[in-house]
Amino acid sequence: MELSRCDLLFVFNCCVSLFTVGKSQQVSVDPEITAYIGGDATLRCQFIQGKNETQLIQGEWTREPLVQLSEKPVVEKIVVFKKGEETNYPESRLKGRVDLINTSVHDASIKIINVNKTDEGRYTCTYSTFPSGSIEGTTTLITEVSNPRLPLVPVVVLAILLVIILIGAAAYFIMRKRRSRPKINAIVHRRNPNQPSRTTEIEGEDVTYADVRHVTPASRGAALPSSNTGSEYAEVRHGSQSGSPLQRTDPVLYSQNVTALREEGGDTTYAQVKRN
Known part of the structure; x- marks a missing residue:
């Protein structure tokens, strides 16, 4: 009986050793x-x-x-x-x-x-x-079935294109903003025929500019250029004395849609063309 117990204990120890x-x-x-x-x-x-x-x-x-x-x-x-x-x-x-x-x-x-x-x-x-x-x-x-991840190269290309589009859009809006700023009136001061003209820039109302051209009629009685567009002409005379009346003389300055102003008491002429 004691032998059987020893045998069982030996077998148990062997199993524990093998398990370990x-x-x-x-x-x-x-x-x-x-x-x-x-x-x-x-x-x-x-x-x-x-x-x-x-x-x-x-x-x-x-x-x-x-x-x-x-x-x-x-x-x-x-x-x-x-x-x-x-x-x-x-x-x-x-x-x-x-x-x-x-x-x-x-x-x-x-x-x-x-x-x-x-x-x-x-x-x-x-x-x-x-x-x-x-x-x-x-x-x-x-x-x-397939790899859902996008290849690296197309992702990089798409990112570059997106950056280019964003830069282009930003440049476009900046240009639009600059063009929409108020324009500047130009006042020409002419002291006498021997002095050069100088231009002063004034921030002001929205103004549309037109070319002012010199025309020399063949005679004093020559008519101003005609137009079928409903143009308005104004004569501008550079007088040397204050209060001198405006007269038809050579040369004559004319432009379309013009309002001509002359400062009393001097020889400065102001001209601006306003947007209709």
């Missing part, structure tokens, strides 16, 4: 990844050594579909590798499109190229070790 050793090592994988149809998918698998040294005997990748169509689970091997031996790729739907990325036995990550819809499934990376036994990790592969 087994928990000291692990396989690191991604629980789930998404791949785009026509693109590539990388399934990561790394063996993490624990405190107790464990010998790696063999590693493999298997795949099973997300939905089993029969009562018996369908599991297919896609990669088998051993330390110091050539990697084996058994016959499967992925043969020719799957490859072991690294040569280190501690890193069994694989790459699947040209992913299609039928590649979806649960991929299990399994390490056979001594004395811990088998340690595994499973990754679920999900596929999508």
Whole structure:
């Protein structure tokens, strides 16, 4: 009876030791990844050594579909590798499109190229070790039709075009604002025929300017230019004495839609053309 108790205690201690050793090592994988149809998918698998040294005997990748169509689970091997031996790729739907990325036995990550819809499934990376036994990790592969993210180059081009449009719009509104500012009246001061004219700019009412031209009639009785547009003409005479009446003389200044003013007591003539 005592012997049976000892045997049971020994078995229990062995189980605890094996469980502790087994928990000291692990396989690191991604629980789930998404791949785009026509693109590539990388399934990561790394063996993490624990405190107790464990010998790696063999590693493999298997795949099973997300939905089993029969009562018996369908599991297919896609990669088998051993330390110091050539990697084996058994016959499967992925043969020719799957490859072991690294040569280190501690890193069994694989790459699947040209992913299609039928590649979806649960991929299990399994390490056979001594004395811990088998340690595994499973990754679920999900596929999508296309990559929703825009390529980088079109995004940059669109951003540049947007900046150019904003700069152009700002320049347009600045020009419009400048053109809408009040115009300036020009007052011409003429002291005598021997002195040059000078122009003074005055901020004032909205004024439309017209050219003032000199005409020399053939005689004093010559008529002013005629027009069918309802133009108004004014004679401007540069007198030397204050209060001298305006008379028809040569030369005559005329313009369309003109209001001519003469300052009394001097020889300064003011002329401005107002907008109708």
